[in-house]
Amino acid sequence: MPAEAKVPSSTARPAVQPASPPLTERQEARRRRILHASAQLAGRGGFDAVQMREVAESSQVALGTLYRYFPSKVHLLVATMQDQLEHLHRTLGKKPPAGETAAERVAETLMRAFRALQREPHLADAMVRALTFADRSVSPEVDQVSRQTTAIILDAMGLEDPTPEQLAAVRVIEHTWHSALITWLSGRASIAQVKIDIETVCRLIDLTRPAVGRD
């Protein structure tokens, strides 16, 4: 039998559900050091500053090992994002949004997330760029991020049993959220503009309410 159990040799990270072979304590520690180094480097310079050799050195791991844990730079950054998202979800869970309508609450939640990203614009850059640049080989991980985002939005809406129509609206909100972030990160949209875009798309949620009394 192996030593240090085997790490997901080229597919998924432990993520959440997906049963992956349990990691040794030392392996878990390595993984954590790597993610930490990744976030740290991303925190300064953004996407470009996360250089695999540096991540390896910072986390005291050989380059080959880094690649065994995360099969590419994009995988690494998407995993970093998963990590941060979990953290965010926990944080947001502590005090739910106060808005009257579902649309307001979603917009409020997204703006809160946006403010968190503004505090670490470089980190945001690295994560979002990785997310949108990811090709098919990263689909499972990106999907996981997407599910997590959906969960956050549904939480904000406060619905236990969303209709298909509402789920469709949530999809569009996510699209807008990602794309708006990109325009902000690349300097083509101001913070105010992103706010407007979010508020605009959240009005879609209104459309899922009964027609009477809309507006």
Added chain:
Amino acid sequence: MPAEAKVPSSTARPAVQPASPPLTERQEARRRRILHASAQLAGRGGFDAVQMREVAESSQVALGTLYRYFPSKVHLLVATMQDQLEHLHRTLGKKPPAGETAAERVAETLMRAFRALQREPHLADAMVRALTFADRSVSPEVDQVSRQTTAIILDAMGLEDPTPEQLAAVRVIEHTWHSALITWLSGRASIAQVKIDIETVCRLIDLTRPAVGRD
């Protein structure tokens, strides 16, 4: 005085309005060969298949010259997209969408564009990935693409003087369009799903109509 007039040394491509020094005939020809080679290579393999050395060779231009015309691979692909978008806009202009409402016409137009992209999925991959991966140094070019897209959507709406509310909806539609394309290209959403997303977001346009009689 110079020879062959100077090419946009590291900023914008002739694009459209932005006054850039006129190109010699031979320079124009080079530029065209490069864009053609780029689209051709992108047409097979997508983003990864567009290798700068190959583009240079295919278009019979030295590598250094290629970089003089397009300061990076992303610049090149975004320019390729501009090129294709112009073509698309001309094509779409020929027979305008037939839908009853503005929302229907926009959805119809975007689906038509989507079908065009489906015919060349690799090309679509290269262009869209470049677009979303572009950093600040490509902002002017990406903005140009965005303006062109906006123009296409406004055309479809058939409005001569859109309200700010309508412009906000158009922004969100563009966000959704780009992001939905990405999910499709990376295999995380089906064609049918993209269609639904587009139709969903287009309902936002309805919100910009007077409240009476909505639905």
Added chain:
DNA sequence: ATCAAGTCTGAAACTTGTTCTAGATTACCG
């Protein structure tokens, strides 16, 4: 026709993501 300035070419060099290899380590089974 000649000249000066800017362009193009071909090739090498450099950077950073990714892969590969040989040998040292580690985990677990018997």
Added chain:
DNA sequence: CGGTAATCTAGAACAAGTTTCAGACTTGAT
């Protein structure tokens, strides 16, 4: 404890984007 299969390490090697440079070529002006 000893064996052994998998993991980790250090470092070389490879690939593709980008930069650099010397020299040949064009262009427009005199």
